[in-house]
Amino acid sequence: MAGLTPSGQGNGSGYRRIVAPLLLPTWLMIGIFLVLPVLLMAIYSFLTKEFRGGVIWDFTLASYDQFFLNRGLFGDEPPVIEWTYITIFWRSIWQAAVATLICLAIGFPTAWFIATRPPRSRAIWLFLITIPYWVNLLIRTVSLKFLIRDNGPLNEPLMALGLITDPLPLVNTNLAVQLGLFYSYLPFMVLPIYAAVERYNFALSEAAADLYASRWVTLWEIVLPVVKPGIIAGCILVFVPSLGAFLAPDLLGGAKTFMIGSLIDEQFRGSQGNWPFGAAAAMILMTLVLIVLMFYARAQAREGAR
Amino acid sequence: MKKLLSTATAFALLAGAAHAEGKLSVYHWFEYIPQELVDKFTAETGIEVTIDTYDSNESMLAALKAGKLGQYDVAVPGDYMVEIMAKEGLLDSFAPADLPNFGNIAPEWVDVPFDPGRKSSIPYQWGSTAFSVNRDVYQGDINTLAMIFDPPAELQGKINVLDSQGEVLALGSIYLGIPQCSTDKEQLKALNDMLINAKQHWASFGSDTAKDVLVSGDAAAGMIYNGFSAKARAEGANVEYAYPKEGFVVWMDNVVLLKDAPNRDNALKFMNFLLDPENVAAVTNYAAYTSGVAGVEPFLDEAIKSSPENNPPADAPKGSFIQVCDQETQTLYDAIWTNLKK
Amino acid sequence: MKGVRHYPGFLTMAVACLVILYAPLIVVTVYSFNASTSITTWGGFSWRWYGDVFTGPEAPRFKAAAWNSITIAVLAASAATTIAVAASLAMIRGGRFRGKSATFALINLPLMVPEIVTAVATLIFFSAIGLVTGYMTILIAHIVFCIPFAYLPITARLQGIEDSYEQAARDLYATQWQAFRLVLLPLMLPGVISGFLLAFIISLDDFIITNFVKGAGMETLPTAIFGSVKQGIKPNIMAISTMMLAVSVLFVTLSYLVNRIGQRTRS
Numbered sequence: 001m002a003g004l005t006p007s008g009q010g011n012g013s014g015y016r017r018i019v020a021p022l023l024l025p026t027w028l029m030i031g032i033f034l035v036l037p038v039l040l041m042a043i044y045s046f047l048t049k050e051f052r053g054g055v056i057w058d059f060t061l062a063s064y065d066q067f068f069l070n071r072g073l074f075g076d077e078p079p080v081i082e083w084t085y086i087t088i089f090w091r092s093i094w095q096a097a098v099a100t101l102i103c104l105a106i107g108f109p110t111a112w113f114i115a116t117r118p119p120r121s122r123a124i125w126l127f128l129i130t131i132p133y134w135v136n137l138l139i140r141t142v143s144l145k146f147l148i149r150d151n152g153p154l155n156e157p158l159m160a161l162g163l164i165t166d167p168l169p170l171v172n173t174n175l176a177v178q179l180g181l182f183y184s185y186l187p188f189m190v191l192p193i194y195a196a197v198e199r200y201n202f203a204l205s206e207a208a209a210d211l212y213a214s215r216w217v218t219l220w221e222i223v224l225p226v227v228k229p230g231i232i233a234g235c236i237l238v239f240v241p242s243l244g245a246f247l248a249p250d251l252l253g254g255a256k257t258f259m260i261g262s263l264i265d266e267q268f269r270g271s272q273g274n275w276p277f278g279a280a281a282a283m284i285l286m287t288l289v290l291i292v293l294m295f296y297a298r299a300q301a302r303e304g305a306r
Numbered sequence: 307m308k309k310l311l312s313t314a315t316a317f318a319l320l321a322g323a324a325h326a327e328g329k330l331s332v333y334h335w336f337e338y339i340p341q342e343l344v345d346k347f348t349a350e351t352g353i354e355v356t357i358d359t360y361d362s363n364e365s366m367l368a369a370l371k372a373g374k375l376g377q378y379d380v381a382v383p384g385d386y387m388v389e390i391m392a393k394e395g396l397l398d399s400f401a402p403a404d405l406p407n408f409g410n411i412a413p414e415w416v417d418v419p420f421d422p423g424r425k426s427s428i429p430y431q432w433g434s435t436a437f438s439v440n441r442d443v444y445q446g447d448i449n450t451l452a453m454i455f456d457p458p459a460e461l462q463g464k465i466n467v468l469d470s471q472g473e474v475l476a477l478g479s480i481y482l483g484i485p486q487c488s489t490d491k492e493q494l495k496a497l498n499d500m501l502i503n504a505k506q507h508w509a510s511f512g513s514d515t516a517k518d519v520l521v522s523g524d525a526a527a528g529m530i531y532n533g534f535s536a537k538a539r540a541e542g543a544n545v546e547y548a549y550p551k552e553g554f555v556v557w558m559d560n561v562v563l564l565k566d567a568p569n570r571d572n573a574l575k576f577m578n579f580l581l582d583p584e585n586v587a588a589v590t591n592y593a594a595y596t597s598g599v600a601g602v603e604p605f606l607d608e609a610i611k612s613s614p615e616n617n618p619p620a621d622a623p624k625g626s627f628i629q630v631c632d633q634e635t636q637t638l639y640d641a642i643w644t645n646l647k648k
Numbered sequence: 649m650k651g652v653r654h655y656p657g658f659l660t661m662a663v664a665c666l667v668i669l670y671a672p673l674i675v676v677t678v679y680s681f682n683a684s685t686s687i688t689t690w691g692g693f694s695w696r697w698y699g700d701v702f703t704g705p706e707a708p709r710f711k712a713a714a715w716n717s718i719t720i721a722v723l724a725a726s727a728a729t730t731i732a733v734a735a736s737l738a739m740i741r742g743g744r745f746r747g748k749s750a751t752f753a754l755i756n757l758p759l760m761v762p763e764i765v766t767a768v769a770t771l772i773f774f775s776a777i778g779l780v781t782g783y784m785t786i787l788i789a790h791i792v793f794c795i796p797f798a799y800l801p802i803t804a805r806l807q808g809i810e811d812s813y814e815q816a817a818r819d820l821y822a823t824q825w826q827a828f829r830l831v832l833l834p835l836m837l838p839g840v841i842s843g844f845l846l847a848f849i850i851s852l853d854d855f856i857i858t859n860f861v862k863g864a865g866m867e868t869l870p871t872a873i874f875g876s877v878k879q880g881i882k883p884n885i886m887a888i889s890t891m892m893l894a895v896s897v898l899f900v901t902l903s904y905l906v907n908r909i910g911q912r913t914r915s
Contacts, residue, residue: 014818014824014827015737015738015741015742015743015824016741016742016743016745018738019738019742019743019745022734022735022737022738022742023734023735023738023739023751025730025731025734025735026731026732026734026735026751026754026755026795027751027754029731029788029791029792029795030754030755030757030758030792030795031754033770033773033788033789033792034757034758034761034766034770034792034793035754035757036773037766037769037770037772037773038757038761038765038766038769040769040772040773041765041768041769105661106661106664106665106668107665109655109657109658109660109661109662109665110658110661110662110665112655112658113658113659113661113662114662116653116654120908122838123841123903123904124900124904126841126842126845127845127896127899127900127903128666128900129665129666129669130845130846130848130849131893131896131897131900132669132670132672132673132893133849133852133853134849134852134889134892134893134895134896135673135676135889135892135893136853136855136869136870136873136889137853137855137870138855138870138873138874138877138881139676139873139881139885139886139889140672140673140676141672142687142881143672143673143675143676143679144671144672146672146675146687146688147671147672147675153675183668183669186665186668186669187845187846187849188797188846190665191801191842191843191845191846192800192801192804192839192842193804194838194842195801195802195804195805195838195839195842195843196804196805196807196808198805198838199805199808199809199835199838200808202652202653205652205653206652208652209651209652215651215652215655218652219655226808227808229803229804229807229808230801230804230805232804233800233801233803233804234800234804236756236759236800237759237796237797237800237846240756240759240760241759244761244762244763247855260762261762261763261764264762264764264765265762265764265856268764268765268767268768269764275768278764278765279765282761282762282765285760285762286760286761289759289760290753290760293752293753293756293760294749294753297748297749297752297753298749
């Protein structure tokens with residue numbers, strides 16, 4: 001299998017010598033303008049909250065205590081495990097995972113389809129996928145909500161035709177939340193997969209067909225390993241931002257429950273004004289994502305070393 | 307580090323934010339002041355106005371606390387936010403004599419609880435927050451908060467509430483007849499239980515979409531600001547704005563003088579300008595709320611003057627402002643809100 | 649042997665994908681011509697909102713906002729794509745080096761930090777080092793969060809390219825730069841285009857971070873749109889959105905035509 005997979009890793013063609021200069025812009029930009037601010041936030045998560053936003057420079061574990069331990073509404077009960085925030089995290093992870101799967105299910109065939117068009121029309125297809133995103137997320141989402149509402153253009157014809165008697169309950173459901181995430185991030189699945197599939201050598205499929213492998217066996221056994229980097233990139237680009245997203249899913253899903261993103265947003269931009277707790281929740285989220293990404297990086301490094 | 311700092315200074319120079327004479331920097335909501343009025347101010351005074359916008363009181367507070375203080379001269383916070391900003395030391399104060407038009411402020415809006423005697427703020431627009439009901443769906447008496455918190459069968463599952471902790475908890479407290487900043491265990495538990503019980507009848511939380519869900523019919527009842535409800539009605543929704551017998555929330559947006567204002571004198575000129583009845587009437591005609599300045603009536607559009615949303619019935623109770631609780635009490639209300647949305 | 653590229657159902661999925669993406673835009677376009685102020689009830693056909701956008705009192709601000717949005721998106725996406733190409737060469741072709749995993753995490757950091765945390769932290773940082781918020785600060789913030797969106801598609805592409813092509817070029821005495829520019833870059837191009845497009849749309853759409861790091865008088869389309877919802881979304885926002893769509897369609901059509909003419913003159 002390894003022989004079939006064109007792995008450009010590790011052999012180098014002079015790039016080994018200039019790794020540092022190549023990475024310097026990345027290190028500088030992200031290092032200065034994101035790592036330093038995020039470190040500041042990491043420190044904030046251990047500070048005392050200033051009422052109505054801001055921090056007081058007294059170190060405390062209060063934010064993490066609030067996240068994990070429940071001491072009752074008045075703080076006078078013996079601590080038990082706090083399920084509130086764990087539930088919110090679990091729900092967001094679940095919604096993001098479902099949205100990623102829906103994106104993959106629709107995005108992969110689309111990317112494949114685009115990659116098998118004649119070269120000249122491929123660019124047009126890529127633009128077609130991204131043009132809708134010239135319209136602001138808020139407007140797109142409000143319009144999508146207009147379409148799927150109970151007496152909207154989707155339900156009314158179906159009811160008029162007698163296909164359904166009651167409107168499909170879409171708005172303000174979990175499905176609508178997932179739809180919102182899916183709709184926010186679809187191109188982020190399609191484009192990386194396209195970039196990978198476009199490179200795929202169809203002679204491999206032909207060879208497999210000559211050996212009487214069925215289409216789907218070929219897809220699973222031969223295509224998938226080759227385009228895997230694209231699929232993984234797409235999944236990261238959909239799943240990770242979905243974890244913190246809340247705008248589109250809240251609009252469609254009715255915002256009846258917090259997502260991770262809206263919980264953290266509430267701490268900074270909402271009336272709770274609890275910066276250290278918002279920072280702590282963000283740190284916990286980032287730690288979770290980092291663990292997953294590190295597993296992926298390790299696996300990739302091992303593959304590269306082979 | 308030194309290098310970093312000098313780079314930063316270079317950038318700062320590039321970004322160039324010199325506040326020269328004749329400028330004014332306003333931190334405002336978007337589309338809450340007619341551009342013609344700003345142009346009129348510039349024409350009268352020669353002061354060039356730059357407007358920056360925010361989308362909620364709280365995000366303005368966060369941005370100011372995170373470092374934007376000192377960039378703006380005036381901002382337009384809501385009532386409770388004026389009190390919070392004053393407590394946070396974000397406001398500068400002025401003497402009534404600094405504003406020749408100070409006497410135009412309607413008498414009932416001078417000694418307001420959030421800024422007694424108007425030391426740092428002047429009234430901009432005010433209105434109320436209650437709810438509206440679609441009269442095609444429900445025909446009974448709607449002047450009770452039970453429409454939202456213990457709704458009749460026709461409205462169950464078709465209610466939108468504002469996605470705003472302050473307004474939902476204040477209206478909930480008013481419904482139960484308990485103080486807004488209670489520390490009483492039984493009262494808080496009752497509020498918590500009542501809200502969780504009511505939530506099963508709610509379809510959605512949404513502030514930005516509060517008007518649209520009523521117009522589209524997605525919601526048959528919804529918590530809403532009075533001016534917003536007037537717009538829903540103007541767009542064809544058969545909705546009636548309620549003045550619940552238990553009480554409701556009133557709010558007032560105010561122009562405040564910010565601390566470290568780079569153009570303090572121009573800010574005062576601007577505030578004085580907005581206390582002129584003809585000028586502030588232009589804002590009212592634009593935003594469809596009510597001004598806090600006496601003598602605006604001759605300049606108002608007829609539709610605004612006579613709208614049922616701006617003219618409560620004679621027997622309507624007095625509304626109450628959202629109260630600013632102390633830190634310990636606020637923590638309890640934060641917990642109730644989180645519990646409601648977990 | 650036509651079969652290997654074709655999978656039953658894939659065409660259906662691609663069409664479904666376009667329908668889902670474009671259906672809401674039809675609503676946007678239709679309601680931009682609504683005579684009433686509502687975005688949900690139809691009040692007859694009218695050009696009024698287009699007039700409003702061009703000649704209304706807010707027209708200069710909307711124009712400035714659209715201009716800022718587009719220029720920032722182009723600049724930020726270009727910078728982020730360039731940085732990402734360099735980074736992906738190092739990560740994929742650079743072999744093993746110390747700090748590789750940490751660099752991988754670093755590149756993906758902008759994805760992992762919730763937007764509001766980035767927004768507040770960046771603003772605090774900018775004011776701590778004395779940067780005055782304005783166009784420049786928005787641009788810096790956008791470049792940073794665009795990097796992973798450009799990096800991941802580019803890397804996904806580069807991983808599939810064997811280095812034998814460049815080796816051949818090098819054997820023919822091409823310098824490393826020539827081998828990159830003439831051999832590797834064209835092979836990477838689909839990834840680079842994908843990365844650029846993703847970075848572009850993510851920058852064009854950003855609200856939360858921009859809202860914090862923008863300065864007085866600076867407005868981008870998202871901040872204008874989000875700010876205006878306090879008064880309710882009016883069809884003028886739909887009109888602006890429709891014009892943005894028209895601009896993007898115009899770009900695509902132009903580039904397609906230029907491409908075709910270029911090909912015709914070559915052949």
